[in-house]
Amino acid sequence: MHYVIIGNGVAGITAAFTLRDRDPHARIAIISGESDYFISRTALMYAFMDRLNLRDLEPFERKSYDAKKIERIRGWVTNLDAGIVTLNGVRKIHYDKLLLATGSVPIQPNWLGLESVRTGAVNFVSLQHLEACEQLAPTTRRAVVAGGGLIGVELVECLTHHGIEVDFLVRDSWYWPMALAKEEGEIIAAHMRRHGVKLHLNHEITQVTADAKGRVEAVKTSQNIEFPCQMLGICIGVRPAIDWIRGVTTARGIQVTNSFQTSLPNVWAAGDCAELPNAQIEQIWYSAKRQGELAAKAMLGDTVNYQAPLFYNSAKFFDIEYTTVGAAASESFFHQVPGKDISFRIMHENGAVTGFNMLGSRWDHTYFENWIHERRTLKEVLANLHQAQFDVEFGRIPTPHD
């Protein structure tokens, strides 16, 4: 049996290890165009901020590939046929079973003038993007970052760390309305401003200009304001990396069944690139890891019927930690610790708690998940909130109930 995995991201490597654990004799190869070894994409920002070396981004010791007999192949897959993939347009690799775990690529905007920019416009998704950013930073005094999501803030934090003046352009009327209510958006906005970030809400880039050498020079926004910059961070979202894929059915992503099977026999897909039957694409680390493991099990012949679990995630906005579980609802309880960037929001509907949005303190999300599944009332949850706290010793934050 020859298993081939395209994409050495978290979905791919988790699948490879799962396959190896269950099948000690199969040939397993993992192909990646990005890096020789699996790297943690989530830590790109810490490499940019010099808190980690490139080598620290590798979550597994290099020798574990040999120990687990997993063959690494570096290169870009350019074509997919039944039983065969093509590497860099030339090398043919045969497979018995194939996993597509190609992840995401940044969404590129169609701003006027962007096509004439030869250098200075960056994304922040891959190792190659990191390299480009590191090269540009020393010659950058001012930067513009566009896009009010998580990757945007990470890039803003990195640039600020390097002493670069950053104009952070967000199209919405508060920061990240997709996930946060206005109060939380404002807490984060104020926090970023205290870190020296110039946050501009309700601004959308319309035009980009470059200097004679092709280096980005300024952007103009929907409010007709011009922001000079030597670096432009484009962080307006990601989409499945499927442009090269022919022969399997795709919509926004690679369409898969609940057992991660694609339309082509013996081909599965998992992680950021996979689109589930309800058109859902889960673009987070935890899902990619879980999907990678389950897809491998499906490839091994197990019955797998994946249903995306209750949503949870975590993030960090400069110094503010964030934990979220579940979904928004018609009503919510909100409490901010006076004078601090710490807040609690518990969403509820028809007497039952549906979700949590917590800023500035630490929580064990598994308690929240249980409480949501058990349809606990707001009163019960508030009275027991301390049980879910995960702050450091001596550092417990008083809950609204204390």
Next chain:
Amino acid sequence: MIKNRLLHDVKNRGISAWFLSAVFTAFYLVLYFTERLTPIAQAIGLDSKWTLYGALYTLAVTAGGIHVIRKYKHNRYQVIRTVTVIVIQATFAFSIPLLLKFFQQPEYYFSYFWPLKMEYLTPSYIFSLPLPFIIYSILGSALLVPILGVFFGKRWYCSWVCGCGGLANTFGEPWRHLSDKSTTSWKIEKVTVHAVLGITILLTVLLFISYGTGNTYRQLANFQTLYGLIVSSILAGVVGVGLYPLGGTRIWCRFACPMAALLGLVQKIGRYRIKVKENMCISCGLCSKYCEMGIDVRAYAQANKSFTRASCVGCGICAEVCPRGVLKLENFSPPAATKAKLVQIKTAPRG
């Protein structure tokens, strides 16, 4: 940019780091093997080079400690721990022994115990002390150290009390990430640290036998001198601190300290552990990077395994740097004891 580059150099084994390492090593060589510091000490009114060393040490712990407190001011575990470290260094490890000496009492360090301080269970030394010191010495080493170790792990000593750990966690802060994280160094550490513990125990037993039988053996005296030279001076001082800028801050604690070895064994059967929040790790690696003991914390975190490692000194920096709040130091009480709390509302299973 220039500041960042300089910081990078000194923190990442650049030229400035090699230079500093040479300076620290030279300092320890001069201190231990020459009398050059004696006139300097006397010139500023101190009685010996050791008092001068104590003063410099306390200064380094205090200055580094203030830096650490400011850096982690939002983290109460770090603040309280660091204040404790500074206070213990300034009192038990510096001014109290001086005062004792001033009042013609033995120069006793209440913050040190056997097997870190060999003398404190060496019969010829302890039985020369006044009775309260004898009692403290024996009860401290035989009861206090292991009992607290069972309840709180080795951290109560290694990260809250000990001067070696104190210097590492304050003055050594810029270099804590340089510890080697490979499984190979883990294997080496297990051999060397337990070997030193074995030798320490052997030497202690021999000294008791010799004391009990009233015989003084020349070879034993040589053994003791050699032990003092290699373990206490060269490993703890010259290598332990001299290599801070190149190999990280806890080389001595990790590879050679007999106290750390002993407390590590206690820790493995005790209550202390690092709790890992289920499925929240993003494998970023900050925890492993900033672990001064070279523990690959990420390996446990990404596998959802709460864990106790013998070498963990419980400094708490992994939990501090984790951007997803995955890790929590705790004195884990077995589920039976926590059941009562869970009746009202069903909660998540303990990981």
